[in-house]
Amino acid sequence: MGLSAKEISQHSDRQSCWVIVRGNVFDVTEFLPEHPGGEKIILKYAGRDATAAFDPVHPPDTLDKYLDKSKHLGPVADMEAVAAADKNRKKTPEEEAEAAEETRIAEARKNMPPVDSCYNLLDFEAVARRIMKKGAWAYYSSAADDEISLRENRAAFQRVWFRPRILIDVERVDLSTRMFGARVSAPFYVTATALGKLGHPDGETCLTKAAARHQVVQMIPTLASCSFDEIMDAAEGPGNPYQWLQLYVNKDREITRKIIQHAEARGCRALFITVDAPQLGRREKDMRAKEAALGDGGSSVQKSEGLKSDNSQGAARAISSFIDPSLCWDDLPWFRSVTRLPIILKGVQRAEDVVRAAETGLVDGVVLSNHGGRQLDFARSSLEVLAETMPALRARGLDRRIEVYVDGGLRRATDILKALCLGAKGVGIGRPFLYAMSAYGVDGVDRAMSLLKDELEMDMRLLGARTIDDLGPELVDTRSLGSHPNGVPDDYLARDVYDPLQTPAQRNA
Ligand code: 173
Numbered sequence: 001m002g003l004s005a006k007e008i009s010q011h012s013d014r015q016s017c018w019v020i021v022r023g024n025v026f027d028v029t030e031f032l033p034e035h036p037g038g039e040k041i042i043l044k045y046a047g048r049d050a051t052a053a054f055d056p057v058h059p060p061d062t063l064d065k066y067l068d069k070s071k072h073l074g075p076v077a078d079m080e081a082v083a084a085a086d087k088n089r090k091k092t093p094e095e096e097a098e099a100a101e102e103t104r105i106a107e108a109r110k111n112m113p114p115v116d117s118c119y120n121l122l123d124f125e126a127v128a129r130r131i132m133k134k135g136a137w138a139y140y141s142s143a144a145d146d147e148i149s150l151r152e153n154r155a156a157f158q159r160v161w162f163r164p165r166i167l168i169d170v171e172r173v174d175l176s177t178r179m180f181g182a183r184v185s186a187p188f189y190v191t192a193t194a195l196g197k198l199g200h201p202d203g204e205t206c207l208t209k210a211a212a213r214h215q216v217v218q219m220i221p222t223l224a225s226c227s228f229d230e231i232m233d234a235a236e237g238p239g240n241p242y243q244w245l246q247l248y249v250n251k252d253r254e255i256t257r258k259i260i261q262h263a264e265a266r267g268c269r270a271l272f273i274t275v276d277a278p279q280l281g282r283r284e285k286d287m288r289a290k291e292a293a294l295g296d297g298g299s300s301v302q303k304s305e306g307l308k309s310d311n312s313q314g315a316a317r318a319i320s321s322f323i324d325p326s327l328c329w330d331d332l333p334w335f336r337s338v339t340r341l342p343i344i345l346k347g348v349q350r351a352e353d354v355v356r357a358a359e360t361g362l363v364d365g366v367v368l369s370n371h372g373g374r375q376l377d378f379a380r381s382s383l384e385v386l387a388e389t390m391p392a393l394r395a396r397g398l399d400r401r402i403e404v405y406v407d408g409g410l411r412r413a414t415d416i417l418k419a420l421c422l423g424a425k426g427v428g429i430g431r432p433f434l435y436a437m438s439a440y441g442v443d444g445v446d447r448a449m450s451l452l453k454d455e456l457e458m459d460m461r462l463l464g465a466r467t468i469d470d471l472g473p474e475l476v477d478t479r480s481l482g483s484h485p486n487g488v489p490d491d492y493l494a495r496d497v498y499d500p501l502q503t504p505a506q507r508n509a
Pocket of ligand 1: 223
């Protein structure tokens with residue numbers, strides 16, 4: 001049996017709002033004001049199928065968790081009728097634009113280059129940019145404010161040069177290393193990034209499978225599109241690689257405790273607590289994309305209901321309201337008390353805080369990171385912070401107490417090697433793998449990892465390093481790293497709006 005398309009379509013406004021998700025009907029009328037992403041986006045799908053919009057931005061257990069069982073109304077009787085009605089419905093201008101966008105993407109995908117014509121990580125970005133939905137591209141690629149830190153993350157690597165050793169026997173080169181005691185095949189890992197299904201229908205499991213093929217670690221994000229268990233299940237198999245968990249700390253510590261203990265029970269190897277995001281940064285590209293998707297006037301229903309447009313958020317901010325901004329140093333003993341996993345602070349941005357973390361004796365590692373430039377604009381690059389951190393740790397004899405990782409802006413093996421020379425145990429790579437996944441799925445990520453490994457092997461040879469342990473500060477020239485005069489990224493917004501100064505005009509000229 002189930003509910004008919006006709007009946008569902010009658011619940012299409014604020015007074016009674018039903019939506020279909022994966023063939024089931026949900027009454028979200030009372031939930032509307034509580035929706036973290038605002039009510040407007042739900043009302044857009046009132047009385048119809050919301051699956052395509054819902055899936056990428058909600059983990060599969062969301063409705064079970066947050067919507068009372070009495071509001072789960074049961075299956076749809078005739079999905080064909082739902083689809084037919086949707087096809088015949090008069091489209092709003094925004095929906096027309098969406099349909100045109102789908103056509104554009106289908107066309108772009110038809111003409112996409114084969115995966116093996118990507119020769120480096122930036123190639124995947126160039127392809128992804130053309131074939132991704134505008135909103136998804138905006139979410140992945142955006143960064144905070146003027147995106148100065150985003151571009152500085154790349155620029156900083158260009159201020160460090162190599163001092164290669166010569167005449168070293170480099171016939172055999174070994175890229176493998178250890179991270180928190182576990183052997184991995186290369187010194188990079190897939191760092192946590194939210195909302196994988198915006199890029200690919202299989203979401204984060206594409207990253208999981210490629211990481212497994214390559215024996216590298218994947219850090220699972222709190223805000224994945226796939227559930228934690230789906231990701232862990234995708235990792236199972238021969239030569240099971242390692243997973244870590246990235247944690248956004250919930251205001252409700254009981255929820256956080258359950259997440260941590262579940263991850264530990266399922267075999268996750270480390271807990272990365274994000275410490276650079278008490279509030280999410282302003283990513284204006286993301287905000288503008290959401291504004292475009294929702295339209296400026298809204299539908300006639302929305303107008304008659306007097307709904308305020310809710311364009312202030314962007315995809316990420318909308319779903320981040322659970323994050324606890326009161327998280328502080330005093331909370332660390334609690335984390336230590338609920339898990340035996342190594343605890344790592346992710347998003348540390350100054351040497352003093354690394355030293356402080358090490359001195360607590362509660363923390364096993366740090367990730368120097370400015371969150372891919374997505375949080376505080378003008379936060380320094382992780383490479384620059386690394387260069388001030390390692391000497392500070394060594395001076396206090398703390399460098400063996402904690403492992404130091406970096407992320408942000410790494411695109412080439414030379415970037416990875418520069419970070420390792422300066423003392424990083426490993427590096428996180430986020431966006432490039434997302435772009436490879438969005439364009440080519442598992443095979444794209446697989447290829448991206450192979451390319452990085454090829455580059456690493458060659459660069460280590462050319463640098464005169466046989467093993468990761470051979471890398472050290474003597475192999476790099478960092479004299480320019482801390483000075484930015486030739487490399488402050490351009491301020492695009494200001495440049496576009498700047499009105500040049502005028503000199504006095506001649507009278508009667
Ligand atoms: O960078 C991000 O977008 C991010 O970390 C995040 C945080 C909360 C919700 C979604 C994404």
